[in-house]
Amino acid sequence: MAIEEAPSELSNEEMQFLAQVLDAIIPPDEDGGSPGAGEVGLGDILQQKSPALVPVLKQGLTALSREMESRQLVDFGALSPNEKCSLLERIGGQHPDFFPGLLFPVYANYYQQPRVLKTLGLEARTPYPLGYDLESGDLDLLDPVRNRPPFYRRC
Amino acid sequence: MSEETADVVIVGAGAAAAAFAWSLAETRMKIVCLEQGGWMNPSEYPSSQEGWELRGFGDFGLSPNSRGRSEDYPVNDSESPIAISNFNAVGGSTILYAAHFPRLHPSDFRTRSLDGVGEDWPIDYTTLEPYYDENALMMGVAGLAGDPAYPPKELPLPPVPLGRLGETLGRGFNQLGWHWWPSDSAIATVEHRGRAPCINLGPCLTGCAQGAKGSTDVTYWPEAVRRGVELRTHCRVREITMDENDMADGVVYYDADGVERRQKAEIVVVACNGVGTPRLLLNSRSANFPNGVANRSGLVGRNLMFHPYAMVQGVFDEPLDGYKGPMGCCIMSHEFYETDPARDFVRGYSFEITRGMGPVSTAISGISSGNISWGPDHHRTYASQFNRITGMVVICEDLPELENRVSLDSNLTDSNGIPAPKIHYRLSENSERMLEHAVARGKEVLVAAGARETSAQAPLPFAGWHLMGTARMGVDPEQSVVNEWGRSHDVKNLFIIDGSIFVTSGAVNPTNTIQALSLYIADQMKQRLDNLFD
Incomplete structure (x- = not known):
């Protein structure tokens, strides 16, 4: 009997579904201008950077679909935030690698995205080679300490 | 040859x-x-x-057991609350x-x-x-010369910048009348x-x-x-x-x-x-x-000392620029370094004020602390933490004890087949009391500096840096x-x-x-x- 290889990529339909899930984990923030995790393209990034995650995503998305069917729900993206949270927490009981396991790679990759860093007031670059300016600070704040007698034990 | x-x-x-x-x-x-x-x-x-923050959890991580570098040798530290770094x-x-x-x-x-x-x-x-x-x-x-915690000494280079963060914490120490000084x-x-x-x-x-x-x-x-x-x-x-x-x-x-x-x-x-x-x-x-x-003394491997560490952190309302500057070097305090008979432990500890975290580290630490939500409240809770967390590590004096020791593991070897070390270590009651005191004082100074909330971890499990x-x-x-x-x-x-x-x-x-x-x-x-x- 031939052994079926696990698919190495999500289908287009699965990718769209994943984007909705990612937007539920980190939704767009209209006030602050932050994009949602799905909107920023994290699904593609996760799939490219972490191929081992693909089977976990497939299983989780399948389980989520089944749970929605059992609740007679059709469009995950159209649900209220509370409904989305409730569904993900429910799935997490049986698929912890999917949820909350997804939080680590989502957070870790979301906060590397240039659009996101810009909303935090950061430049989208590595620390080296430009580094950062940092004020030397007010060393007069040390005056109370300077005026203190030496307090190490002499021996 | x-x-x-x-x-x-x-x-x-x-x-x-x-x-x-x-x-x-x-x-x-x-x-x-x-x-x-x-x-x-x-x-x-x-x-x-790219991905610079994450590599601190991977190939530049603290533990030789998990970095995956062939240059490292394994250490069996399963019988120690403090792992080797x-x-x-x-x-x-x-x-x-x-x-x-x-x-x-x-x-x-x-x-x-x-x-x-x-x-x-x-x-x-x-x-x-x-x-x-x-x-x-x-x-x-x-x-900086002039530190009253030490005999006079001259250092060749000017101190690391305090930044907003160092000034903020320095004011907290001043409010309590406690020693602090730019870190050597x-x-x-x-x-x-x-x-x-x-x-x-x-x-x-x-x-x-x-x-x-x-x-x-x-x-x-x-x-x-x-x-x-x-x-x-x-x-x-x-x-x-x-x-x-x-x-x-x-x-x-x-x-x-x-x-x-x-x-x-x-x-x-x-x-x-x-x-x-x-x-x-x-x-x-x-x-x-x-x-x-x-x-011949039987003392090789005996009297192993770490420095039991605690981490005490505070969340502030104002930005601190904590992702800039040398992360382990800002200011230090030796207020509680020397023995005080009024305390329930002997010897003492120092505070090493650290800086803050980058955007990824903030998010990841928010998962474990529970301070950053996923879902509708994510951005509000993230904004309340990013660039607003700082604190200190506590470095406690460890006292020599014969039973805290390094032996050879009977099974574990490195890639050349050389027997690996095994760590046998327990925290003393003196260290536990010292950590408790230090965490309370650390929170006190953070609150004096303006922290709206504080948290602590003691002992730090991954902090076996000092051997x-x-x-x-x-x-x-x-x-x-x-x-x-x-x-x-x-x-x-x-x-x-x-x-x-x-x-x-x-x-x-x-x-x-x-x-x-x-x-x-x-x-x-x-x-x-x-x-x-x-």
Whole structure:
């Protein structure tokens, strides 16, 4: 009997579904201008950077679909935030690698995205080679300490 | 294959070996250093690469057991609440250290006399003082004169910047009337001996791409090599070999290809840190040393000391710029360093105020702390944390106890089949009470500085950075492994120069003292060359 290889990529339909899930984990923030995790393209990034995650995503998305069917729900993206949270927490009981396991790679990759860093007031670059300016600070704040007698034990 | 006999073979190329080799090189002796790691390439350090924050959890992580680097050896630390954090390369653990660089206090050398605990060292603060000064020039130590917690000292470079964060915490200490001072830091705050100045990259603990941090691959080693020291990398020493007169005659090691080789030497110097050194000595068994070389006292591996650490953090309303600047070097406080009979513990601790976290680290730590939500509240909770968290680590003095020790694991080996070390360690009641006191004081100062909430973790489980006491120095061969200038009591041409020879731990990062000790031992050897083995 031939052994079926696990698919190495999500289908287009699965990718769209994943984007909705990612937007539920980190939704767009209209006030602050932050994009949602799905909107920023994290699904593609996760799939490219972490191929081992693909089977976990497939299983989780399948389980989520089944749970929605059992609740007679059709469009995950159209649900209220509370409904989305409730569904993900429910799935997490049986698929912890999917949820909350997804939080680590989502957070870790979301906060590397240039659009996101810009909303935090950061430049989208590595620390080296430009580094950062940092004020030397007010060393007069040390005056109370300077005026203190030496307090190490002499021996 | 026969090899030329060296005058001196040094095992390990970390903090101690680098200073020692540089100093001893002026004798023009043939000095060979064998290091199991290689030279690091600063252009490959995470701070110059995409995903720089995450690599601190991966190939530049703290534990040799999880980094996946072939240069590391495994450590069984499953029976210790504190896991080993070391690094194997030219520069050793200085590659990943914070470069927080205080000296021991005078009282640290006299704990038995002053407080009735530990043991007195056979040397004192004044013995090491000139070597601290010499080391400050070589490592490039930044700091400020006038600290009332110490005898007068001059440091060659201006202090690291306080930034908003340091000022904020400094005001908190002032409000409580407690000591604080800019950290002594092995960081080139201005250009120093060819090293570029610090540009506040942030993640010093994953290597300094700028070369401003004083890791010994950029301080002592280039100068030692220019003085003629031969540094052989990817050479892992298995054992020290002995002749019929109870003198060491060299070492057996595996080269980069795994080929067994031998390096003969007139003098053997061990500098493998407080875990690697007892491991090597215990692995070096012979007819006259059935329990390991230099171990007739039975103390090799015993009296292992860490510094039990706590982390205390606060969340502030105002931005702190904490992702900028050397992350382990800002300000320090020695308010609770010395013994106070009013407390329920002896000896004391220091505070090392750290900086903050980058965007990814903030998010990831928010998962474990529960302070950052997923879902509709994510952005609000993230904004309340990012660039607003700072705090300190607490460094508690650990006291020597025989049962805290390094042994050889009966099953675990490294990639060359050499038995790996096993750690046996428990926190003392004194340490537990000290940690409790420190966490309460840490929270107090954070609140005084304006923190709206605080949290703490004690002991820190991954904080086995400081490895001391496992081959301690002393004048009594029954109670110590090496004499007052680092020579084995049992083997007169075997020297130990790393943190293993500490008698007590003090309550500060040990690297400065490790190097001062190794410079002192090198000087002692130079003065005794005519009768070194008498």
